[in-house]
Amino acid sequence: MTRHIPMLDLNPQREALWTQLQTAVERVMISGQFVLGEEVSGFEQEAATYLGVKHAVGLNSGTDALVIALRALGIGRGDEVITSPFSFFATAESISTVGAKPIFVDIDPQTFNLDGSLIEKAVTKKTKAIMPVHLFGLPADMTTIMKVAKEYGLKVIEDAAQSFGASYQTEDTTCLLRGKQTGSIGDVGAFSFYPTKNLGAYGDAGLLTTDDDAIAEEARKLRNHGSVQRYHNETLGYNSRLDGMQAAVLRVKLPHLDSWNKSRFEVAKHYSGLLKDLPGITTPLLHDSHVFHQYTIRIAKGKRDEVQRGLKEKGISTIVYYPFSQDQLPVYKGQYGDFPESHMLAKEVLSLPIWPELEPIAQSIIAQTLRELLNAV
Numbered sequence: 330m331t332r333h334i335p336m337l338d339l340n341p342q343r344e345a346l347w348t349q350l351q352t353a354v355e356r357v358m359i360s361g362q363f364v365l366g367e368e369v370s371g372f373e374q375e376a377a378t379y380l381g382v383k384h385a386v387g388l389n390s391g392t393d394a395l396v397i398a399l400r401a402l403g404i405g406r407g408d409e410v411i412t413s414p415f416s417f418f419a420t421a422e423s424i425s426t427v428g429a430k431p432i433f434v435d436i437d438p439q440t441f442n443l444d445g446s447l448i449e450k451a452v453t454k455k456t457k458a459i460m461p462v463h464l465f466g467l468p469a470d471m472t473t474i475m476k477v478a479k480e481y482g483l484k485v486i487e488d489a490a491q492s493f494g495a496s497y498q499t500e501d502t503t504c505l506l507r508g509k510q511t512g513s514i515g516d517v518g519a520f521s522f523y524p525t526k527n528l529g530a531y532g533d534a535g536l537l538t539t540d541d542d543a544i545a546e547e548a549r550k551l552r553n554h555g556s557v558q559r560y561h562n563e564t565l566g567y568n569s570r571l572d573g574m575q576a577a578v579l580r581v582k583l584p585h586l587d588s589w590n591k592s593r594f595e596v597a598k599h600y601s602g603l604l605k606d607l608p609g610i611t612t613p614l615l616h617d618s619h620v621f622h623q624y625t626i627r628i629a630k631g632k633r634d635e636v637q638r639g640l641k642e643k644g645i646s647t648i649v650y651y652p653f654s655q656d657q658l659p660v661y662k663g664q665y666g667d668f669p670e671s672h673m674l675a676k677e678v679l680s681l682p683i684w685p686e687l688e689p690i691a692q693s694i695i696a697q698t699l700r701e702l703l704n705a706v
C-alpha cells in the first residue's frame with residue numbers, strides 16, 4: 330500500500346499540547362470573555378515581548394493587519410506602495426482595498442523576495458510606503474529597504490504573515506538590524522495566524538506590531554469600528570477583534586515556536602541534502618534566518634506540473650505557491666509591465682510537504698519519487 334504524505338500534519342502538535350489546549354479553551358469558555366478581553370491582552374503582551382516591539386494589536390486576520398496598518402499610516406487614494414509581485418494576493422489586495430496603488434518591483438530569483446537593487450528606481454512623488462514580504466519564512470533584504478525608506482521618507486510595512494519567529498541576519502556585523510525579529514524592523518509588522526502558519530491558531534487570527542504609540546492607538550480604534558469608547562464611533566473602521574479562544578490557543582503554542590522553527594530548518598537541510606544532485610531542480614536558500622514556512626523548490630524546463638501530477642499519483646501532496654504573479658491576476662491584468670523573475674517563478678515553484686515533525690523516512694520517499702519522476706518526464 331502506498332503511504333499518503335500530506336502537505337502539512339498538525340496532529341503531532343495537537344497531541345503534544347492536548348491537555349494545555351483543552352485547559353486554555355475551557356478557561357475562555359468559563360470566563361465569558363469571547364472577544365478581546367484578558368486572553369487577548371495576555372497574548373498581545375507575550376507576543377510583543379517575544380518580537381521585541383512596544384505594541385502588538387490582536388486582529389481577525391493577517392489581511393486585516395495589512396489593511397489596518399495602511400489605514401493607520403494614513404495611506405489611501407492617490408498613494409503608491411512598492412511591493413513584491415510574488416506573494417499571496419492579500420499583499421497587493423490590502424493596498425488596493427485602501428484605494429492606493431501597488432507598485433510591483435521584481436524579485437530576486439534566489440530569495441524569492443523583493444530585489445533590493447530595483448526598489449529605488451520605483452520611487453515616485455506618490456510613493457508613501459514599501460511593503461516587503463518575508464516570503465516562505467525568509468526575511469527580505471531589510472538593510473536596503475530601510476535605507477531607501479529613510480532616504481525618501483517612506484513608511485515600511487512588513488508583511489510578516491509567513492515569518493513569525495524569523496530574525497534578520499546579515500553578514501554585515503555592524504548592521505543594527507541584525508538579530509531583530511521580522512515585523513519589528515519597519516514602522517509596522519503584519520502577522521497571520523492562519524492554522525497552517527508556523528504559529529497557527531484554530532481559525533483566522535492576525536496581529537499588528539509597532540513601536541509607535543499613535544499607530545497602535547489608531548489600529549486599536551480601527552479594529553473596533555473606529556471607536557475607543559463604546560458607541561462613540563469616531564471613524565469608519567472594521568470588526569477585526571481577535572477572539573479569546575484563538576488568543577488562548579496561541580499563548581499555549583508561542584513558547585514552542587522556536588523549537589518548531591528549529592526543527593523546520595533541520596527538515597529543510599535534510600531535503601536539500603537529499604535533492605542536491607537532482608538535475609533540473611533548484612533547492613531554496615538555506616539561510617540562517619529562514620524559518621521555512623514552506624520548502625519550495627524550482628523545477629525548470631516546463632516539467633513542474635507533470636512532476637506534481639506524478640507525485641500526487643504516488644500519494645505525495647505538494648502545492649504550487651503561487652501559480653500566478655500578483656500582476657497576472659484578473660484584478661491587475663494588463664495594468665503592469667513585465668516582471669520576468671516573478672513570472673518565471675510562478676511556472677517553476679513547487680512547495681514540498683513540511684512540518685516540524687516530518688520524518689526523514691518520509692523525506693527519503695519524496696526525494697526518491699522526485700528522482701524517478703525527473704528521469705521519466
Ligand SMILES: Cc1ncc(COP(=O)(O)O)c(C=O)c1O
Nearest residue numbers: 390391392417419490521522523
Ligand atoms: C504573504 C501573506 N500575506 C498576507 C496573508 C493574509 O493572512 P490571513 O490569511 O491571515 O488573512 C497571507 C496568508 O496566507 C500571506 O501568506
